[in-house]
Amino acid sequence: MVQVKGASSNKVFQRFTTLDIVLMAMLAAANAVLTVFLSPLNQALNGLGGPILTSTITGLYMIYGLLAYYIIRKPxxxxxxxxxxxxxxxxxxxAYGILSCFVAAACYLVIVEGAFALVRYKKWSWPMLMVTGGAMVPVWFFFAAQMFGYTKWGMDVLLIALVVRVLSGMILCGLLVKLLGDALAGSGLLRRFAASRRMEA
Structure with a gap:
């Protein structure tokens, strides 16, 4: 356990339990499976509406890490x-290349860890989750634009795609995490996790 002075700090910096690790691994594995199914959907949307329509499902790619954070609530x-x-x-x-897996993960985790550190791990409301979900998008979008040639779309399409992706991050990641997390906590399945003990309206 990390030792930090102050009663409130001691409650924040806790060692992960085996159950925490199992949950994180399960959500990560579930995301990998979800990504397999999202790839053809992504291609279909791209064929129908190009980068704008494809951008609508961006939030689903990010949801697993934020959901784990909402449930476990540990740095x-x-x-x-x-x-x-x-x-x-x-x-x-x-389908997007191995490098993209690690670059995207790095972009997401930096934003999520930073966001909850700023509020000292005390804010778990839906506005906080929606803002975090939206904030996860721009950094990865910048790297993705370089890696996948988004710059060929033109500035107008780039800006619209970015806005749509931010909205997707807010709704299909941030808001959906709140709904899923609270539903699971209310069912009693998460009674050994922080989300069950500190549910917020």
Whole structure:
């Protein structure tokens, strides 16, 4: 356990339990499977509406790490969950290349860890989760634009795609995490996790 002065700090920096690690690994594995199914959907949307329509499902790619953080509520959760997710995706194979798995994971975890550190791990409301979900998008979008040639779209399409992706991150990641997390906590399945003990309206 990390020792930090102050009663409130001692409650924040806790060692991960075996159950925490198992949950993070399960969510990372589930995401890898989800990504397999999202790839053809992504291609279909791209064929129908190009980069704008494809951008509508962006939030689903990020949800697993933020959901783990909402349930466990310990610093480092995003680092471990997105890290495991990147490794699992790399082993399973991805249409976007192995490098993209790790770059995307790094972008996501930096934003999530930073966001909850700023509020000292005390804010778990839906506005906080939606803002975090939206904030996860721009950094990865910048790297993705360089890696996948988004710059050929033109500035107007780039800006619209970015806005759509941010909205997708807010809704299909941030808001959906709140709904899923609270539903699971209310069912009693998460009674050994922080989300069950500190549910917020």
């Amino acid at each position: 480092g959760t995003a680092l471990i969950t997105y890290g495991i997710g990147a490794v699992v995706q790399a082993f399973m194979g991805t």
